[in-house]
Amino acid sequence: MPEVIFPLDSGKRFDDQQKLGHNRWHPEIPPVATVKPGDSFRVDCREWFDGAIVNDDSAEDILNAPLLSVHKLSGPFAVEGARPGDLLIVDILDVGPIPQEDSGPLAGQGWGYTGIFAKNNGGGFLTDQFPDAYKAVWDFSGQVASSRHVPHVSFEGLIHPGLMGTAPSADLLATWNAREMALIATDPDRVPPLALPPDAEQAVLGGVPRDQWARVGAEAARTAPPRENGGNQDIKNLSKGTRIFYPVFVDGANLSVGDLHFSQGDGEITFCGAIEMGGFIDLRVDLIKGGMETYGVHEHAIFMPGRVDPRFSEWIAFSGTSVTLEGEQRYLDSHLSYQRACLHAIEYLTKFGYSPEQAYLLLGAAPIEGRLSGVVDIPNSCSTVYLPTAIFDFDVRPSASGPFQIDPGIGAPRAENR
Template sequence: MEARLPERRSIKSRFARTVPLAVLLLAGSWTMALADTSDVKGPAPVIIAKSGEHCKDDPNCFNRIHYAIKPVAHVMPGQQFVLETRDGLDSDLDFNSTPADVAAVNLNRCHPLTGPVHIEGAKRGDAIAVTVVDIAPDEFGTTTIVPGFGFLRDVFPDPYIVHWELNGLEARSKDMPGIAVPKNAFMGTVGVLPDKPELDKWLKREKALAEAGGAVLLPQPVDALPTDICGVDGTAKDECVRTVPPRENGGNVDAKETVVGTTLLFPCFIDGCGLFAGDVHFAMGGGEVAGTAIEMGARVTLQAKVLPGGASRLSTMHFEGGAQLKSLAPSSFYAITGLPLKSVGELPVFSTYLGGQKIAPLENLSEDLTLAARNATLSMIDFLVKTRGLTREQAYVLVSVAVDLNISQVVDVPNVGVTAILNRDVFKEE
């Protein structure tokens, strides 16, 4: 499907209608000068295009985070800009790809990001409000199980792929007959560049966690972009952080609610803020348990506003909207609640770095939301296999793209609860 470039719009657009409300709700003390600009035409959109087969071939693309990365475009507040993005794996996967191709995916190339974009007038200490104007998907997407990655990586060790045909309404796949996943497009990764104090803090705490045995991806210069800063001979090769974890600058937040019409608020750590985006999903279940959603390339249209001094009110990315959550709600659902229970001798994979002396002999862990979420996920997979005739791999993929993990409660100690909610609208008669 050919994406259309946004037309010129008046400054009194969707952004002008939503952002003042966002600001007033977030902090009543923020002041903004509002004027009726209905007849004032804004500047033409800035297009940050992609080129080449991969991120390494594209001067507008990078896959590590560092304050020295230079902007590839400048935009005025209120001016629309279009980011052409790649799939989150920066892969060669297509309709003919096999599980062996998934196993060969180079995770050092994850995530290719478009930008950074310099927002004129934004300074360190300010904030920016970024409204999602449009997301136009590519025609093809994938959901993969990558060995060693994902919430149930110990249960699903083998590679797997589902190929999706995408349109403006839903995703369908010959690998998942009888299933149509409704479009719920959003940017899996969107954020701003840090400055040196933030980067130093992240490096220190992630190194400490790695030394304790935690699951952390430390700086890796192989295939890192931009090469002159983050590559094997780069000037900051040991400082360029990976894009997998979200941080105070936003990043790989994977918040499925940040659809068209929502407004995202970021603190600015550098002048111009350095906004970037990528890893766009056609649809995702809350949790993205397989490690991937319906991954795709896309054309994302955004619009930004500078909020002077606003960073002091933001500890990380905030976002808000109107009726978007209603549109995400299924018309029919089935739910299963998980509790922090396990077998004697079992040591959950995410707890191994804490040691097993106390955990392994127990059948019940205290206030463990991750274990509760794991049990809810496993129970939903079993349910789909038994009631829908799916393979376990198909069920895992479906949970990753169409099941939301919601916290039920965090107070009924020791058994906090997480509920897996299946969108039954995905099941279609053939």
């Protein structure tokens, strides 16, 4: 096992650990450890809410989830010799739930969760159709997940970090804040908001001197979106065996990681759409000096995905076009067309006995594939969502005999939007 350079004690809150991580991006957050090119090491990660979501049959915790406190990131880790303009090579050697802890109160101790977030507290891809908070708890049996809240399905997880990235420079941070504040200004009262501005409340800033937390917290970027440094990309294929090339913007690169997922569908469509968990990740790092210019990677990581995907041979696919539910034509709107494809999949699954919310949770957690299938045929963009048929314990294909009727069980817990 590689050396653990960021250990977490499951009996303590994230903020009370031996080494303190962070939940904002800022170039002044100092590294908690330094590694050398070629080093391999292990990092423990806490799930993004640090234990606020529990294993029960209520969604009140999702309704009241403390979004200002996320994400709980392990790091930063400096890489010796890294300079702005380099490419940081990160190999994911292994990743999984909390080792040797198959039961307990923390997500990652034998279980994880998926949430539909309330429209006034995060929302989601389909928040207008699903404005209330719901939750599904998933139990792990080796590599397989199943849920009492979404019965009759089980699938192998494609375990991956939802969030990993390098620190921004001061100039890059200022660029983020300026462009996101300009977007917010176009509709400042929108619910959910168009973007999340810096907010010092509940900021965790690692080794920044405490007398500087108010200033740094007021500048530091929230970790919710993906940006030029990587960040919260939520790419399910960043799994074991993946090699990622991150742009370096500060001395040392200052790599951070967290938000581990046991499984996820393309898009993480419920916002907390993956199966969230804590766990461990083993990494190896190296450098390509001057690689940003050499390979034209001035922003946003490139990666070579691992080869551990669950293998499915049969799928049922749903398509959608860029026409709103009210019949308004939009021009090549791929975001809208993927929404429509997902809504068609949800409606289809309800014919077998699932509630719409159970179907929505399933599409977020299961290894669905989302694709841009046509982006040039004006005026309609066409998107598709592929659902593997083997995850169901009944025949989900259309037939002349009609849809098999399942017992939906206790259903997905709901907390009404207040």
